[in-house]
Amino acid sequence: MQCSIRKFYYGDIPEEQGGGAAPSESMNEHGWPLWEVFIRSKQGLDHKHAGSLHAADARMAIENARDVYTRRQEGISIWVVESKNIHASDPGDAESLFEPAADKIYRHPTFYDLPDEVKHM
Amino acid sequence: MPVHHLEETFQQTVDAEIKIEAKDWMPEAYRKTNLRQISQHAHSEVVGMLPEGNWITRAPSLKRKAILIAKVQDEAGHGLYLYSAAETLGMSRDQMIADLHSGKAKYSSIFNYPTLTWADMGAIGWLVDGAAILNQVMLCRTSYGPYARAMVRICKEESFHQRQGFEALLVLSKGTQEQRAMCQDAINRWWWPSLMMFGPRDSESTNSDQSMKWKIKRKTNDELRQNFVDMIAQQVKLLGMTLPDPDLKWNEARGHYDFGEINWDEFWNVVKGNGPCNRQRLQARINAHEEGAWVREAAVAYAQKQSAKQKKVA
Numbered sequence: 001m002q003c004s005i006r007k008f009y010y011g012d013i014p015e016e017q018g019g020g021a022a023p024s025e026s027m028n029e030h031g032w033p034l035w036e037v038f039i040r041s042k043q044g045l046d047h048k049h050a051g052s053l054h055a056a057d058a059r060m061a062i063e064n065a066r067d068v069y070t071r072r073q074e075g076i077s078i079w080v081v082e083s084k085n086i087h088a089s090d091p092g093d094a095e096s097l098f099e100p101a102a103d104k105i106y107r108h109p110t111f112y113d114l115p116d117e118v119k120h121m
Numbered sequence: 122m123p124v125h126h127l128e129e130t131f132q133q134t135v136d137a138e139i140k141i142e143a144k145d146w147m148p149e150a151y152r153k154t155n156l157r158q159i160s161q162h163a164h165s166e167v168v169g170m171l172p173e174g175n176w177i178t179r180a181p182s183l184k185r186k187a188i189l190i191a192k193v194q195d196e197a198g199h200g201l202y203l204y205s206a207a208e209t210l211g212m213s214r215d216q217m218i219a220d221l222h223s224g225k226a227k228y229s230s231i232f233n234y235p236t237l238t239w240a241d242m243g244a245i246g247w248l249v250d251g252a253a254i255l256n257q258v259m260l261c262r263t264s265y266g267p268y269a270r271a272m273v274r275i276c277k278e279e280s281f282h283q284r285q286g287f288e289a290l291l292v293l294s295k296g297t298q299e300q301r302a303m304c305q306d307a308i309n310r311w312w313w314p315s316l317m318m319f320g321p322r323d324s325e326s327t328n329s330d331q332s333m334k335w336k337i338k339r340k341t342n343d344e345l346r347q348n349f350v351d352m353i354a355q356q357v358k359l360l361g362m363t364l365p366d367p368d369l370k371w372n373e374a375r376g377h378y379d380f381g382e383i384n385w386d387e388f389w390n391v392v393k394g395n396g397p398c399n400r401q402r403l404q405a406r407i408n409a410h411e412e413g414a415w416v417r418e419a420a421v422a423y424a425q426k427q428s429a430k431q432k433k434v435a
Contacts, residue, residue, distance in 0.1 A: 031421045034208070051271070052205045054214060056417075057424035068201050071194065072278070091145050 034083040035061040037068075039075035047079050055080075135336050140266035143209035151335055155265050156210040157226075158337065160217045163203035164228035167221075168402050170196045172236040173245060181239060188285050189242060195282065199275045206267040222407050224394065229253075231318050233396030240293055240300075240307035246286015248308070248315040251353065254279050255345050256319070264336040287356065294360045308357070309365040316380075317388045319346040347377055354378045 032054040038047035050069045055061035061080040069075065089097060105111050114121060127146050134141065141147055170193045177193065180186035204214055220226035231249055236242070257279060260272040293304040323343040332338045340348075350369075357364055368381035390396065 032417065051202060051274075052208070053201060056420035057427060060420060060424075067194075068198050071191075071198065088144065091142065 032056050035065075035080045036083050036086055037061070037065040038079040038081070039065075039069055040077035040079075041075055043076060047077065050074075052083060132334075135264050135334075138336075140269060141264055142266045150331070151265075151337075152210050154332060154335075154337060155268060156207055156212055159203055159207040159210070159265075159268050159271075160212070160220070161227050161229075163200045163207060163217070164221045164226055165232065166196050166200035166203060168228045168232045168406060170200075171402055171405055172232055172234070172398075173242060175236050176239060176242050179239070180242075185242075185289070192246070192282050192285065195278050199271075199278070202271040202274055203268075206265075206271040209267045218410065222403065222410065224403070227392065229318060230388070230391040230396060231314050233391050233399045233402060234310070234314050235397050237310070238303050238307060240290065240303040241311070243286045243289035243293065243304070244307035244311040246282050246284075247290055247356075248286075248311045248353065249318070250279060250282040250286060252315045252318045252349050254283060255349055255352075259338070259340050259345070262336075262339060287360075290360055290362075294362060304360065305362050308360075308362050312364050312366070313383065313387075316346060316349070316383055317391075319343075319349065321385070321388075350378050350380050 034052055035055055035058075036052050037050045039050045040047045050065075053061065053064050053068055055064050058080055062078050065078045065080055070078070101107075128148055131141070131145075131147060131151075134145075141151075173189060173193050173196075177186060177189050180189050204217060207217060208214060217226065221228070231252075236245070254276070257272055257276050261269055261276055263269045263272065290304050290307075293300045296304075320342040323341045330338075333341075354364065354369060354371075366381045368379060370379050372379045391399070394400075
């Protein structure tokens with residue numbers, strides 16, 4: 001006999017098992033846009049993507065980023081960019097974009113055999 | 122490309138331990154499972170602030186108060202990391218919050234138990250966060266990239282939560298008769314609900330488990346629960362306290378502790394909304410959201426005004 005009991009995990013209670021009301025109609029959007037946060041962890045290093053958050057404007061985004069992403073001295077500088085202004089390459093194009101670099105081993109210094117006498121080059 | 126090819130490629134990617142990113146093709150069920158799990162995890166962090174928030178004003182010293190505030194603030198942060206990760210799967214933050222408030226989305230049942238004494242702060246850190254960490258360490262290697270990255274960040278911060286809890290109990294365990302009794306009482310009340318955090322037994326599942334196949338999860342509920350029991354059964358000795366389970370016994374042959382049966386009726390009852398604090402917790406979240414509405418609106422109005430002003434100058 002086919003038995004189809006679904007398994008679920010911590011933090012993953014299936015909807016049909018729960019009590020509560022029926023799904024409500026969608027709430028009004030509060031109108032705070034999404035921002036991407038970049039943090040420079042110390043002087044001399046690049047800003048690195050840390051995550052995202054919602055905020056009404058850039059100043060609030062920086063203040064919130066301070067509280068959300070740097071509670072343990074993770075940063076000394078913050079950039080925020082509204083997520084809608086980030087343009088990304090399409091994962092579907094990854095092959096055509098990045099494949100051509102794969103067979104150009106002559107771009108790497110180790111491709112060249114030089115006599116030992118040359119020492120450092 | 123036909124869907125079954127895409128699914129094959131997807132599974133090969135997962136099998137090769139390559140993370141799935143937000144814009145990659147993924148089966149609809151993978152997206153939905155992750156969305157449900159990550160958003161429920163986020164809700165758990167946010168609702169999880171309530172039982173502890175209850176004790177911030179009553180912490181026994183300034184040091185303990187500062188620690189508790191920092192811990193609760195971390196939980197707010199963890200909720201935000203996770204909401205962001207869930208949003209990459211195409212559901213708005215507002216929708217997730219609406220689902221929490223309507224009861225459609227769940228959160229961990231552990232937070233539907235009351236925090237009756239100061240010792241509960243210790244027991245929550247040690248047992249509840251201890252149980253959560255086992256799950257979270259595993260999730261650092263989950264197949265969905267944004268979830269895995271959020272978990273790495275969370276795990277770095279979570280260790281302090283468990284340590285401060287154990288240390289708070291350690292102090293009580295060396296205290297007066299009353300303090301020792303308070304410590305034992307908190308352990309007694311939090312032990313079984315902590316074991317329930319790992320979810321139903323593995324035997325209640327089919328053999329082919331999609332979440333394991335997709336590497337969303339990497340250990341079963343029973344494996345994680347056993348790890349937890351083995352760890353806590355040792356640590357409780359350092360407190361000079363006991364766990365409220367007469368069947369708890371080291372099993373030489375298995376190399377693990379045996380333990381008694383969980384009250385599953387209680388588990389399902391709390392999941393279904395009938396735990397000691399379900400209504401209170403949800404109502405507190407709804408109130409916070411509704412009473413904060415004017416702040417959110419004011420922030421938008423201010424941002425619009427500033428932006429209009431800047432345009433005028435330019």
